[in-house]
Amino acid sequence: MKRALIVGAGGMGRTWGRNLASHPETEIAGWCDVSLPSLEAACAEIGVTPEIGTDFPALLDQVRPDFVVDVTPPEIHHDVVNLALRAGVPVLGEKPMAHSMEAARAMVAASEESGKLYMVSQSRRYNAELVAFCDLVRQIGDIGILNADFYLGPHFGGFRDEMPSPLVLDMAIHTFDAARKIAGQDFVSVEAREWNPGWSWMKGDSSAEARFTMANGGVFHYRGSWVAHGCMTSWESEWRAHGSLGGARWDGFSGLSGEVVEGSEGFFYPTRALEPQIPPQFRGGIEGSLDEFLWALETGGTPQGECHDNIKSLAMVFAVIQSAAERREVSLDEV
Numbered sequence: 390m391k392r393a394l395i396v397g398a399g400g401m402g403r404t405w406g407r408n409l410a411s412h413p414e415t416e417i418a419g420w421c422d423v424s425l426p427s428l429e430a431a432c433a434e435i436g437v438t439p440e441i442g443t444d445f446p447a448l449l450d451q452v453r454p455d456f457v458v459d460v461t462p463p464e465i466h467h468d469v470v471n472l473a474l475r476a477g478v479p480v481l482g483e484k485p486m487a488h489s490m491e492a493a494r495a496m497v498a499a500s501e502e503s504g505k506l507y508m509v510s511q512s513r514r515y516n517a518e519l520v521a522f523c524d525l526v527r528q529i530g531d532i533g534i535l536n537a538d539f540y541l542g543p544h545f546g547g548f549r550d551e552m553p554s555p556l557v558l559d560m561a562i563h564t565f566d567a568a569r570k571i572a573g574q575d576f577v578s579v580e581a582r583e584w585n586p587g588w589s590w591m592k593g594d595s596s597a598e599a600r601f602t603m604a605n606g607g608v609f610h611y612r613g614s615w616v617a618h619g620c621m622t623s624w625e626s627e628w629r630a631h632g633s634l635g636g637a638r639w640d641g642f643s644g645l646s647g648e649v650v651e652g653s654e655g656f657f658y659p660t661r662a663l664e665p666q667i668p669p670q671f672r673g674g675i676e677g678s679l680d681e682f683l684w685a686l687e688t689g690g691t692p693q694g695e696c697h698d699n700i701k702s703l704a705m706v707f708a709v710i711q712s713a714a715e716r717r718e719v720s721l722d723e724v
């Protein structure tokens with residue numbers, strides 16, 4: 390049984406509480422939040438009685454957990470993760486890794502210097518349809534264009550309504566990270582725009598468009614609005630990809646299709662439909678990321694979301710923000 394210390398007892402912290410409490414190989418040994426009432430309410434809601442406290446360094450010292458789960462707001466991640474890693478405790482942390490590239494690089498350095506695993510839970514990677522879409526994309530040859538459209542209008546309140554780039558930093562990180570998984574390659578530069586419609590209920594830019602160049606010269610287009618009423622997409626976005634051998638589509642729900650060329654005659658070459666393969670008995674979302682983290686602790690293997698890889702998704706976020714601010718193409722090496 391592995392003993393976890395959760396930091397953060399807000400909306401997502403409670404979701405993590407339920408995940409850890411129901412997993413047969415984990416228990417909640419400690420739970421920290423700066424708000425004691427939130428903490429007590431979270432423990433009562435989930436029916437657990439861990440050590441609790443508002444002072445993370447003191448609780449870490451007292452509980453001595455096998456791992457920390459960081460579910461604080463993005464600007465707190467750096468301090469929580471650094472402290473845990475430097476105390477010799479591996480961390481499974483919520484996305485986005487950090488509120489700046491400088492903070493993220495310091496977190497990667499802390500993982501290297503301590504020799505402890507820091508994995509970012511990109512829960513949307515653990516989606517059976519996404520895995521099936523990646524499989525279709527692998528069959529369409531050298532990818533030339535990949536498009537993602539994201540339109541949702543959630544009213545969260547809280548930190549998202551106050552932060553400068555809520556769509557790009559808090560949400561598009563998932564879509565950019567998924568694009569890296571789907572394309573199976575790195576991205577080199579981006580031209581982007583961020584804006585906020587006059588009627589938006591968020592203070593920061595709630596809408597964005599970005600054109601990334603991939604390592605093979607192909608292009609990834611992202612278009613998103615987090616203040617979209619009606620006609621909404623799924624949280625996964627709506628996707629289309631075309632490569633040297635065919636095309637593939639995913640509506641972000643269960644609609645998946647793909648076609649590859651068969652023959653080289655006629656105005657439009659004949660095509661054959663691809664059969665989407667949904668992986669059986671798949672554990673999705675944060676259940677999947679907890680399973681992969683525990684597997685990595687057990688075997689020493691490298692999980693998806695390991696900080697050296699995940700920082701490449703975060704670099705896409707900050708390159709978009711810089712490109713939009715400076716109105717020019719930005720190389721991902723610059724951020």
Ligand SMILES: NC(=O)c1ccc[n+]([C@@H]2O[C@H](COP(=O)([O-])OP(=O)(O)OC[C@H]3O[C@@H](n4cnc5c(N)ncnc54)[C@H](O)[C@@H]3O)[C@@H](O)[C@H]2O)c1
Nearest residue numbers: 397398399400401402422423424460461462463483484512
């Ligand atoms: N993967 C997903 O689908 C998903 C969904 C929602 C949120 N998230 C991520 O989870 C994280 C938390 O989001 P949330 O919606 O739960 O936010 P929230 O505001 O509901 O909760 C954050 C909690 O952290 C506590 N906190 C703040 N500073 C602290 C500190 N220094 N030490 C201890 N506790 C502190 C707050 O009191 C609050 O209870 C964010 O990084 C967010 O992006 C991920």
